Amino acid sequence: MSTVPSELAVETEPKGVLPTGSAPTPARRVISTLRKSPAVVFSVCVIVFIVLLAVFAPVLAAITGWDPYEFDPTAIDSDLGGVPIGPFGGISSSHWLGVEPGNGRDILVRIAYGARVSLMIAVSATLITTTFGVVLGMVAGFFGGLADQIISRVMDFLMAFPSLIFMIALLSALPAGNRPALLVLVLSIFGWPYTARVIRGQAMSLRNSEFVEAARASGARPVKIVFREVLPNLRGTIIVLATLAVPSYIGTEAGLSFLGVGVMPPTPSWGQMISTAVGWYAVDPMFFLIPGTFLFLTVFAFTVLGDNLRRVLDAGDAA
Amino acid sequence: MSLTAPRTISIPVAGSTLLEVDHLTVTFPTSSGPVEVVKDASFRVESGDTLGIVGESGSGKSMTSLAIMGLLPRGGTATGSIRLNGHELLGRSDREMRRVRGDKVAMVFQDPLSSLNPYYTVGLQIEEAYRAHNGGSRRDARRVTIEALERVRIADASRRVDHYPHQFSGGMRQRIMIAMALCLEPDLLIADEPTTALDVTVQAQILELLADLQRETGTGMIFITHDLAVVSQVAQDVLVMKDGEQVEAGTAEQVFSNPRAAYTRALLAALPRIDDPFDELKGTSR
Amino acid sequence: MAITILRRLLAAVGVLLLISLFTFMIFFWLSPDPAVQICGKTCTPERIDQIRSQLGLDLPFWQQYWQFLSGIFTGRTYGEGAAAITCAAPCLGFSFQTNESVTDMIVARMPVSVTLAVGAAALWLLAGIGGGLLSAVKQGTGWDRAVMTTALAGISLPNYFVALLLQYLLVVQLRWLPFPQSVTFTEDPLLWFQSYLMPWLVLAFGYAAMYSRIVRTNVIDTLGQNFMRTAKAKGLDAPVVLRRHALRPSLTPVVTLFGMDFAGLLGGALITETVFGLNGVGKLTADSIAKNDQPVIMGVTLLAAALVVVANILVDVTYTYLDPRVRVKSA
Numbered sequence A: 001m002s003t004v005p006s007e008l009a010v011e012t013e014p015k016g017v018l019p020t021g022s023a024p025t026p027a028r029r030v031i032s033t034l035r036k037s038p039a040v041v042f043s044v045c046v047i048v049f050i051v052l053l054a055v056f057a058p059v060l061a062a063i064t065g066w067d068p069y070e071f072d073p074t075a076i077d078s079d080l081g082g083v084p085i086g087p088f089g090g091i092s093s094s095h096w097l098g099v100e101p102g103n104g105r106d107i108l109v110r111i112a113y114g115a116r117v118s119l120m121i122a123v124s125a126t127l128i129t130t131t132f133g134v135v136l137g138m139v140a141g142f143f144g145g146l147a148d149q150i151i152s153r154v155m156d157f158l159m160a161f162p163s164l165i166f167m168i169a170l171l172s173a174l175p176a177g178n179r180p181a182l183l184v185l186v187l188s189i190f191g192w193p194y195t196a197r198v199i200r201g202q203a204m205s206l207r208n209s210e211f212v213e214a215a216r217a218s219g220a221r222p223v224k225i226v227f228r229e230v231l232p233n234l235r236g237t238i239i240v241l242a243t244l245a246v247p248s249y250i251g252t253e254a255g256l257s258f259l260g261v262g263v264m265p266p267t268p269s270w271g272q273m274i275s276t277a278v279g280w281y282a283v284d285p286m287f288f289l290i291p292g293t294f295l296f297l298t299v300f301a302f303t304v305l306g307d308n309l310r311r312v313l314d315a316g317d318a319a
Numbered sequence B: 001m002s003l004t005a006p007r008t009i010s011i012p013v014a015g016s017t018l019l020e021v022d023h024l025t026v027t028f029p030t031s032s033g034p035v036e037v038v039k040d041a042s043f044r045v046e047s048g049d050t051l052g053i054v055g056e057s058g059s060g061k062s063m064t065s066l067a068i069m070g071l072l073p074r075g076g077t078a079t080g081s082i083r084l085n086g087h088e089l090l091g092r093s094d095r096e097m098r099r100v101r102g103d104k105v106a107m108v109f110q111d112p113l114s115s116l117n118p119y120y121t122v123g124l125q126i127e128e129a130y131r132a133h134n135g136g137s138r139r140d141a142r143r144v145t146i147e148a149l150e151r152v153r154i155a156d157a158s159r160r161v162d163h164y165p166h167q168f169s170g171g172m173r174q175r176i177m178i179a180m181a182l183c184l185e186p187d188l189l190i191a192d193e194p195t196t197a198l199d200v201t202v203q204a205q206i207l208e209l210l211a212d213l214q215r216e217t218g219t220g221m222i223f224i225t226h227d228l229a230v231v232s233q234v235a236q237d238v239l240v241m242k243d244g245e246q247v248e249a250g251t252a253e254q255v256f257s258n259p260r261a262a263y264t265r266a267l268l269a270a271l272p273r274i275d276d277p278f279d280e281l282k283g284t285s286r
Numbered sequence C: 001m002a003i004t005i006l007r008r009l010l011a012a013v014g015v016l017l018l019i020s021l022f023t024f025m026i027f028f029w030l031s032p033d034p035a036v037q038i039c040g041k042t043c044t045p046e047r048i049d050q051i052r053s054q055l056g057l058d059l060p061f062w063q064q065y066w067q068f069l070s071g072i073f074t075g076r077t078y079g080e081g082a083a084a085i086t087c088a089a090p091c092l093g094f095s096f097q098t099n100e101s102v103t104d105m106i107v108a109r110m111p112v113s114v115t116l117a118v119g120a121a122a123l124w125l126l127a128g129i130g131g132g133l134l135s136a137v138k139q140g141t142g143w144d145r146a147v148m149t150t151a152l153a154g155i156s157l158p159n160y161f162v163a164l165l166l167q168y169l170l171v172v173q174l175r176w177l178p179f180p181q182s183v184t185f186t187e188d189p190l191l192w193f194q195s196y197l198m199p200w201l202v203l204a205f206g207y208a209a210m211y212s213r214i215v216r217t218n219v220i221d222t223l224g225q226n227f228m229r230t231a232k233a234k235g236l237d238a239p240v241v242l243r244r245h246a247l248r249p250s251l252t253p254v255v256t257l258f259g260m261d262f263a264g265l266l267g268g269a270l271i272t273e274t275v276f277g278l279n280g281v282g283k284l285t286a287d288s289i290a291k292n293d294q295p296v297i298m299g300v301t302l303l304a305a306a307l308v309v310v311a312n313i314l315v316d317v318t319y320t321y322l323d324p325r326v327r328v329k330s331a
């Protein structure tokens, strides 16, 4: 137990007492700039709505009285092959967004549960790829040398991969198991190089900046410089990359589920709903329109937000 | 403040006023309100004469010349009056300015590497300038181009004409820019720090070359530099700028022998030979 | 130069070997036993063992991998005696579900995929470059905003969703187009065109959106360069300045991008072909996934990787030719 004191000593080194090199763009200014853009306000509203939908999916199920797996034979016309009864895909006071043709499951509740799966996969993959991408990118960019060689080669290799085809191959080979977890894994393996590449480039230019030189001259350990000086300066970039990673993972997951290698039935997912809707598009267009619109709006909102964040943070850097 | 005082030392070219700039102000909008980077500048350039503009970095020298060319960066606006051969340039359409640029006024830009398109040979870039105003065949244009390159002492010009900008040294690129301006034979040549990157011998050659050109064609010139010693060699009139303001204007003789602004005196004091810089002018330039 | 190319080729071969190894490993260890699949529902353990030894599935991993690799160059034979199946030289494997060599299956479906890819590429280059240019030249105007908003929406729209939308609107509701059918150009040019129109649009729009954003950025970047100022200072006409001096620097990087995207199209074609029922390599892949026909999936994966790797080299060589700074070493 003799090591404890020294560990504690490391832990209790003064944090944030020394002024960091360059002041990152003040968050408040960024937010006030973003709030002036109607596109951003709209995007944030959409994102908040989708997140609420996902979080309160069980509540929604309780309110509407429909479980995501529950069939409702009374809502479909079995004589017509299972087409929903009523206009617009069976929209009624009991089924607010209509029902799935063939089995009468409630679309709204399935959309909400689908949002859960979708967001959970995308956010987990984003967290993982951002962590790995940032750490490996900083190591490669800041330390250079052999570490950079190895990391860069692996990145080149992964990015040269026809990743969609390979993900499909991989997922089709993998046993059913825990599909969402597998999806996160596969998305992460092919996703981190895109974050790492950008971070590496920025870390390389920061390596030679004045404040890093200053920290180095004052005898700070490299690891400390990386986390105390370099990381805070990459904050804006990381936020932008993460915001833009979420929609790309949502899109990819939906695509994979559409192709039947992603989230497996009966677990609801937007891509899979659209895939099922292919057989019904002519008679029941609402079945592909609703999940498609949700998917589009979510991806669009995240992309708009990320794009605007980048614009504002870039401008902040230039000023 | 305008340069109307009679000049005592001047080359004997029938001086008619080529360029008259009055109350030129260049403004840029910024997030903290509009910023005037050139404030109320007024000066004249007679044909066959040279006006030297001196001033520290950021004093607005380049902006003044870009305003004359009508090529201010996005957002920049110029007010006041700029008359070339009596015709007002400010407020002209871009289309009308196009006939002035290259033909009446040519400019040698400050940064020669980024001022040349990396994707095309220097020959093509000079030829297209020549042909835009003189027409003629590509053959002619090429001949003129090679001649111009030879005049700026690019060795082996007939081979080098087919090289790309990145294949030349900094000083050579600067001379290529000058060659481009030369073959246009403009009424007014604006040279923005054309000799900064050059060593002393090449610098002297270039200055001589510009003087020759001026003698032959009667071109008026605006010569921008940080270097007062260079100004003393080439200019008949001098304008000193600081933070966008015109702090001193007059004939070279006036400015060098009897500077009015404290800033000019400080600049002169920094020169190696303060005792009589005007002597140097007499000795070397003519 | 020759040494550089040689090194690139060696590296490419290395990458392909690695990819083939990974693909092989995945199917070797992770996926269900192909012998069981081949054998069908009613099957004895003896029969399974028999199939395994026939196909060499009982051999150790490296030997199987070697058989697979050498099959690509020399062809291979499955089984022995009268029941033996030969798979000719570029043998990417053999599908026991369809009783066809994977190479033949891919080759047979190539024309459809190539038609789809070429048409879509032409469309997206046209729309992407056109939109990007318009947006950049009219920067800050309504045009710019319209193009960029469309582009942003475009990259956010999943292409299978667009496929369904188009099909529903143009075919079911408005009846402007017939249901896509598999006809060749020589059979019925009009129907051929009508059948490919929607797939082209669907495959192209996402790329068009992406390209217009990139082209816009590049053009705006180039317009701000000092050499543009020089070009204007010469008194050149505005269209000449734009065409000669802005276009080439802005579009040269797009060549690289295009090469890589075109080579990577198999992924996008997969969805488009499936939705429209076009019988190309993409649909073959999707069908094989549904049937878990592993040799086909593996063959397509390798093909896709090879395309990307080859494109990478071609693009580099092309780029060297297009950019004088790379082509001509400093004097």
Ligand SMILES: Nc1ncnc2c1ncn2[C@@H]1O[C@H](COP(=O)(O)OP(=O)(O)OP(=O)(O)O)[C@@H](O)[C@H]1O
Binding pocket: B028, B037, B055, B056, B057, B058, B059, B060, B061, B062, B063, B064, B073, B074, B110
């Ligand atoms: N696009 C722009 N927007 C706003 N301000 C600008 C812009 N371009 C230049 N400036 C400002 O105009 C001022 C004058 O710049 P100018 O280029 O004329 O200086 P200069 O005298 O030529 O300096 P140097 O000797 O370094 O070339 C500078 O303070 C500069 O910051």
Ligand SMILES: [Mg+2]
Binding pocket: B061, B062, B063, B110, B192
């Ligand atoms: Mg300047």
